[in-house]
Amino acid sequence: MNQRFVRLAETDRQTVHFSIDGQPATALQGDTLLVAMLGATRSLRSSEFGDGRRAGFCLMGACQDCWVWTAQGERLRACSSEVKEGMALVTRDTEAAWLNQA
Structure with a gap:
């Protein structure tokens, strides 16, 4: 994958x-x-309002732009949730019928 973030330390x-x-x-x-997702790919999720990709905006929990989902359907804020071993993430909410009408 082509990442957006490049780790320089730690x-x-x-x-x-x-x-x-x-x-x-x-x-x-x-x-x-x-950090984990943008260290591995260029974006966090698909936009609900068009065909664009989103990569977070404020990076501190205020803007609501970084929501992602687990494969089980749990919604997580990427900027304040820690990555865990074996986690399976998806970049589009498959349960949101209004998103899947496109």
Whole structure:
């Protein structure tokens, strides 16, 4: 994957394995989902209001732009949720019927 973030420091933490839309990815223990996902790919999710991709905006929990989902359907704010070993993330809410009408 072509990542948006490049890690420059703190490279000695334990590796965490997870997936984004079924694709394997790695992060470091203690990373937020936002750091983990943007360290592995270019965006966090699909926009609800068009065909664009979103990558978070404020990076501190105020803007609501970083919502992602687990494969089980749990909604998580990427900027304040920690990545966990084996986590399976999806970038589109498959349960939202209004999103799937396009």
